[in-house]
Each structure stands twice: as structure tokens, then as C-alpha cells.
Amino acid sequence: MGLTLAEKILSAKTGSRVEAGDLIVVGVDLIVAHDGTAPIAINQLKELGLNVFNPDKIILVLDHAAPSPKDTVSNLHKTIREFAWKNNIKLYDVGCGVCHQLLVENHVNPLTVVLGADSHTCTYGALGAFATGMGSTDIAVAMGYGQTWLKVPHTYKIKVDGKLPPHVYSKDLILTIIKKITASGATYMSMEFHGSILKQLTIDDRFTIANMAIEAGGKTGLFPVDEITLKYLESAGRPANIRLEADPDAYYQKELELHTSELQPVVAAPDQVDNVHPVSDFEGQEVNQVFIGTCTNGRLSDLQAAARILKGNKVNSRVRLIIQPASAKIYLQALKTGLIETFIEAGATVNPPGCGPCIGRHLGILADGEICLSTQNRNFKGRMGNPNSKIYLSNPEVAALAAVKGYITDPTGYR
Amino acid sequence: MILKGRVWKFGDNVNTDEIIAGKRLLTLDFEEIAKYAFEAIKPDFAAKVKPGDIIIAGDNFGCGSSREQAPIVIKKLGVSAVIANYFARIFFRNAINIGLPLIEAPGAHQTVNEGDIIEVNLKEGVIKNLTSNREIHFKKIPQFLTEILSEGGVINYLKKNGRFKV
Ligand code: SF4
Numbered sequence: 001m002g003l004t005l006a007e008k009i010l011s012a013k014t015g016s017r018v019e020a021g022d023l024i025v026v027g028v029d030l031i032v033a034h035d036g037t038a039p040i041a042i043n044q045l046k047e048l049g050l051n052v053f054n055p056d057k058i059i060l061v062l063d064h065a066a067p068s069p070k071d072t073v074s075n076l077h078k079t080i081r082e083f084a085w086k087n088n089i090k091l092y093d094v095g096c097g098v099c100h101q102l103l104v105e106n107h108v109n110p111l112t113v114v115l116g117a118d119s120h121t122c123t124y125g126a127l128g129a130f131a132t133g134m135g136s137t138d139i140a141v142a143m144g145y146g147q148t149w150l151k152v153p154h155t156y157k158i159k160v161d162g163k164l165p166p167h168v169y170s171k172d173l174i175l176t177i178i179k180k181i182t183a184s185g186a187t188y189m190s191m192e193f194h195g196s197i198l199k200q201l202t203i204d205d206r207f208t209i210a211n212m213a214i215e216a217g218g219k220t221g222l223f224p225v226d227e228i229t230l231k232y233l234e235s236a237g238r239p240a241n242i243r244l245e246a247d248p249d250a251y252y253q254k255e256l257e258l259h260t261s262e263l264q265p266v267v268a269a270p271d272q273v274d275n276v277h278p279v280s281d282f283e284g285q286e287v288n289q290v291f292i293g294t295c296t297n298g299r300l301s302d303l304q305a306a307a308r309i310l311k312g313n314k315v316n317s318r319v320r321l322i323i324q325p326a327s328a329k330i331y332l333q334a335l336k337t338g339l340i341e342t343f344i345e346a347g348a349t350v351n352p353p354g355c356g357p358c359i360g361r362h363l364g365i366l367a368d369g370e371i372c373l374s375t376q377n378r379n380f381k382g383r384m385g386n387p388n389s390k391i392y393l394s395n396p397e398v399a400a401l402a403a404v405k406g407y408i409t410d411p412t413g414y415r
Numbered sequence: 416m417i418l419k420g421r422v423w424k425f426g427d428n429v430n431t432d433e434i435i436a437g438k439r440l441l442t443l444d445f446e447e448i449a450k451y452a453f454e455a456i457k458p459d460f461a462a463k464v465k466p467g468d469i470i471i472a473g474d475n476f477g478c479g480s481s482r483e484q485a486p487i488v489i490k491k492l493g494v495s496a497v498i499a500n501y502f503a504r505i506f507f508r509n510a511i512n513i514g515l516p517l518i519e520a521p522g523a524h525q526t527v528n529e530g531d532i533i534e535v536n537l538k539e540g541v542i543k544n545l546t547s548n549r550e551i552h553f554k555k556i557p558q559f560l561t562e563i564l565s566e567g568g569v570i571n572y573l574k575k576n577g578r579f580k581v
Contacts, residue, residue, distance in 0.1 A: 023559070023581045039443055040483055047570045065441065072442040119481040119505055135483035135509035137569055149559075149579045183428055184475040188504050217478060219504060272428060359437040359480075380432040380479060387436070387455035 002247020004155040005222040006190035009130040009244075013113050020154040020253070028142045029112035029129075030057055034099045036064040036359075037117035039076045040136035041143065042083050050144030055088045058143055061102060063354045066094035069362035097327030097353035100124070100295040104207060105329060109233070110225040110242045115142050120295050120377065122213045125190075126206035127233070128225035128244045133214065153190040153219045154253035156181070160197040162260030167411045169305070169395035170205035171297060171375065172266050173197075174212045179266075179276035181256060187217030189253065192246060197260060198224070203232040204301040211296050212377050215273040265411060267373070268393040271381040279398055279410045288370040289320045290403040291384075292396050293351070294358045297375035298326030302396040303334050307342045309400035309411075315347035316406035322364045324351035348403070360385025373402045416537045416565070418495040418516065419545075420467040423460065424529040425453075429472055430479035431506065435488050437480075448484060449491040466493030469533060473499065473524045477506025486510040496535055498523045498542070511560050514568035518542070520553035527551075537561075 003011060004020070011017050013026050033041050038060055045052070052058055060080055068074040077094075084091035092102050099116070100123045108114060110128035114121065117139040124131035134148070142148045158177060164170070178185075191213045193206075201209070206223050213221025223229070225244035233240040265279045292298070292306050303325060315321045323343050325331035331353055334340050343350055351357070357364030358376045365385035366372055372384055372391050379391035392408065402408050433456050439448045453460040470489065476499035477485060486509045489497065496516040500523075510517045516537060523542060527533060531546035542551040555561070559581050566572040573579075 025579050025581055036440055044570060070441055117481055133481040133505055135481050135505060137483060137512040138508055149581050217503060380430045382436045382455040383432050385438045
């Protein structure tokens with residue numbers, strides 16, 4: 001019997017063949033924590049009485065509430081900075097961007113094991129890394145020992161054939177998949193992506209899709225390492241010499257097949273990510289705020305999609321449009337290519353790179369009874385800072401169009 | 416280990432944002448943030464829960480973010496165990512790591528009512544509902560995880576053993 005991508009990576013890492021269900025202890029190649037999770041990890045490492053096993057394998061990012069909105073947060077930032085400086089750990093300070101974007105831009109390589117004290121660590125599966133989110137204590141243990149225990153996951157094979165129709169984005173694809181398998185359909189499992197769609201999916205598309213594996217309960221979301229991955233790694237100046245594919249006779253506990261002809265622009269309606277419906281079902285739904293950004297859809301291609309709608313248009317006078325590039329690098333590219341100018345001219349607010357509104361920390365908290373359309377990955381009750389508000393999720397084009405119109409509307413046929 | 420307490424019931428897919436909202440995580444003062452546990456879905460919970468009380472939920476309890484503050488506030492409020500049909504993966508690890516017992520007992524959610532008094536025998540894998548006189552059996556968690564729990568969490572476990580013994 002052949003091996004799935006998850007089994008292949010973990011077998012390579014442990015040096016012996018491992019299969020779904022095996023309980024293993026495995027070495028960790030990269031560990032990441034941010035200002036929301038690092039402080040507890042730092043305390044727990046102290047509790048353990050250990051130093052970091054290897055500072056070069058740890059990355060800390062100040063992104064969740066950055067720059068700090070409050071004195072208590074400033075103190076947590078200070079703790080993290082001092083810990084990083086003392087231990088010679090790479091620190092991305094405020095304004096650098098969302099941890100997951102920084103990790104894929106600068107650090108993650110195929111065939112590695114990456115742990116992050118954040119559930120969306122699964123994003124790096126787009127680069128063929130076994131990457132998964134854990135809590136702060138697990139991360140502290142990994143920082144101290146360089147190892148973690150885990151159960152080799154079973155795999156959910158997701159096969160998608162065809163090409164994305166006009167106005168349909170990778171966000172619509174992953175939301176549709178989550179609708180089909182539900183918010184817990186891949187719990188404890190690795191999601192592995194197959195099919196002729198792969199050739200069409202840019203690396204940004206793959207990041208968006210892998211990012212949301214956790215929204216179906218997945219442990220990670222894995223893509224093969226192919227031409228598209230290698231090109232990306234090469235352009236980022238990283239080694240591009242490993243290809244990775246699942247064995248044709250690998251065992252899959254569950255399988256889903258879909259054809260892109262089934263796809264259309266969708267939204268996830270409040271308050272669950274799997275509450276997915278065609279955009280047209282919510283035609284005319286008024287919005288108070290539109291947020292374009294995050295580790296799901298804050299990349300250059302997302303900003304370009306938004307700019308195509310916003311160019312020459314104005315944000316509706318009853319809507320706030322907040323745009324937040326996922327990293328400083330993306331911000332700079334957006335600046336140099338005129339996107340930021342387009343946004344400002346349209347009347348948008350551009351936030352510094354980071355998480356802010358996505359998690360209700362600052363820079364865009366909703367009022368009672370308000371409705372936000374966001375390109376983020378979660379619409380849970382209170383996620384954006386107010387349990388009396390509602391969040392819809394969509395692709396960046398639908399979001400930008402709603403900002404202009406003042407209501408949710410299907411972009412199919414628009415211009 | 417036998418736990419006895421009064422039951423609080425929750426539904427399916429209770430996520431970590433609902434357990435403790437992101438906006439409350441601006442400090443490490445867990446006593447303080449515990450006051451806001453479940454504020455969006457059960458606003459009186461934090462004020463009324465008593466040490467020893469037990470949470471019973473449906474499917475996929477603890478889904479969403481990796482925030483360890485979720486099991487931490489539940490433990491801080493004195494909840495002795497969380498029972499669910501099944502748990503989201505990261506929450507499951509986090510709870511075991513900090514020594515909060517979790518029990519996967521599909522069926523408990525259907526048969527136990529809010530306010531019932533139950534007794535949980537972790538070693539035997541039995542929940543006794545003292546209010547209705549019914550018993551529910553559950554699959555015990557792997558030995559390796561039981562050991563972490565009985566040490567009060569993974570930090571103590573590692574201090575004692577020096578490594579994972581899976
Ligand atoms: S952008 Fe949102 S989902 Fe992504 S890491 Fe930040 S808070 Fe989490």
C-alpha cells in the first residue's frame with residue numbers, strides 16, 4: 001500500500017514507514033508563535049525549566065494586535081521581544097505582517113514538519129509541509145525539546161477537476177468544499193488536494209485553500225510539490241529541489257470529488273463557516289463594513305481583484321471599507337503597482353499589515369447590529385469583537401463590489 | 416479518579432471564540448478573563464458555575480482557533496470535566512496539556528439534562544446520572560494521555576519523565 005502526502009512527510013521525518021493511526025514522536029523543523037499565543041508558551045517553557053532547543057528554528061511574530069492598542073498588550077509585546085532578543089530568535093515586529101504570510105514568504109520548505117501556536121498554521125501545507133496548529137503549551141514543549149507527539153492522520157482526498165469559472169475564486173472553492181463536508185468533516189484528518197484543477201491554482205490560491213483546512217476540522221491541508229510550488233520557492237530564493245506526490249495506491253479514509261462546473265461565487269452566512277450559499281441568495285443584503293485582508297485573502301492577487309472593482313469607483317457612503325495587506329512585502333508591491341492609490345481614491349482605509357479586525361482586537365470592531373462582509377476565514381459569533389454583529393465571508397471581488405454598492409450582490413455579469 | 420458535579424449543557428460546534436472572545440485575550444490575568452467565558456452564548460455561566468460542575472456538549476466542542484485560554488478559563492472556573500460527542504483536535508490537546516479532563520461520550524448530550532448531577536468514573540469509563548439513575552459508558556482515552564492528565568498536565572509529566580513515552 002502506498003502513502004499519502006502526510007504519511008510520506010512523517011515517514012521521511014521519522015526515518016521509518018509510518019501510517020495513519022500510528023502515534024509518533026517527531027522532530028520539528030520550524031516553530032511559530034504570535035503575540036496572542038507566545039506569552040503563554042514563554043511562561044510554560046520557563047515552567048519546564050528548559051531553554052529553546054534551537055533558536056534558528058523558532059519564529060515569533062507580533063501581528064494579532066499590532067501596533068499595540070492597549071498597555072496590557074504592550075507589556076505582552078515587550079515580554080516577547082525580550083525573549084526573542086535574549087535567545088537570538090527571529091522576531092517580526094509590528095507592521096511586518098500576519099505570521100502565516102511571513103512564514104510562507106520567507107521560511108517554509110517542503111517535506112518539513114512545522115508547528116504553529118495558531119490554528120491556521122495549516123496554510124503551509126500549500127508548500128508541501130506537514131504544518132499544523134497547536135496550543136501554547138504544545139509549542140513550549142516543542143521549543144524546549146525540538147519534538148512533538150502526534151497521531152499520523154488519516155487523509156481526506158479532495159479531487160477537483162476543471163477550471164475555475166469567471167468570478168469564481170479559490171475562496172469559493174474551499175467554502176464549497178467545507179459546505180459539502182461540514183465544519184467537522186475532516187476532524188483529525190489531513191486534507192489532500194488532487195485533480196486537474198491543480199494546474200490552474202496559483203500558489204496564492206493554494207494558500208487560501210490550505211488556510212481553511214482547519215475550518216473543516218483538518219489537521220493540515222496538503223498540496224503536492226509541483227512546478228508551481230518550485231517556481232514560487234525559487235522566486236523566494238529558497239531551495240527548489242524536492243518534488244512530492246502521494247503514491248497512486250495510497251489509502252484514503254474519505255474521498256470527495258467535485259467538478260468546477262458546480263461552482264459559483266458563494267458567501268458563508270453567520271455564524272458558521274459551513275453555512276455556505278450562492279451569493280445570489282443574499283442579493284441586496286446591506287453591509288456596514290467590508291474587510292479585505294488576513295492570512296486567507298490578504299495577498300497581492302486578492303488586492304488586485306479588489307482593485308479591479310474599485311478602480312474609478314467610490315466606496316458607498318454608508319460603508320467603511322478596510323483593506324489590510326497580509327505582509328509588508330505585499331503592501332509595498334501594492335504601493336508600487338498603484339493599488340493603494342486606487343484604494344485611497346475609492347475611499348478605503350488601509351490598515352498596517354497584521355490581523356486587527358479579523359479577530360476583533362482593534363482597527364475595525366463592529367457596532368451592535370452591524371453587518372460585515374469579510375474575506376477572512378471565520379464568521380463565528382463575536383469574532384470581530386462584538387457578539388451583537390454579524391459576519392459574512394466571501395472572496396475579495398464580492399467583498400469589493402459590496403463596498404461599492406452598499407449591499408451584497410452577485411458579481412457575475414458585472415462589467 | 417471520580418468526578419461529581421452539576422451539568423451545564425451546550426450545543427454543537429461551540430468554538431473557541433465563543434468560549435473566550437478574542438477581544439478578552441489582551442492580558443495573561445486568567446482569573447480576570449475567566450469572567451467572560453461563554454459570554455456570547457451563555458452570559459450567566461461564568462457567574463453561576465460552581466467548582467466541580469461539568470460541561471456536556473454536542474459535536475465538535477472547541478473548534479476554531481488554537482487559543483489555549485479556552486480550556487484555561489474553563490479550568491479556572493472550576494469545571495472538573497468537559498464531556499462531548501467529540502472534540503476539535505487542538506482543543507483536545509490543549510485541555511489534556513493543562514490537565515482538564517475531557518471525555519468523548521456520544522450519547523451523554525442526548526440523555527443528560529442541564530442541572531442533573533452526574534458522577535464520572537474516568538478509570539472505569541462510566542458516567543452515572545444520579546438525577547435520572549442512568550448509566551453511560553464511554554471509551555477511555557489512551558493510557559499515554561491518561562498519564563499526562565494524572566500528572567496535572569504535560570509540563571509536570573515531562574518534568575517527571577523527561578520525554579514522551581508513547
Ligand atoms: S489574519 Fe485572522 S485568521 Fe489569520 S492569523 Fe490573523 S487573526 Fe488568525
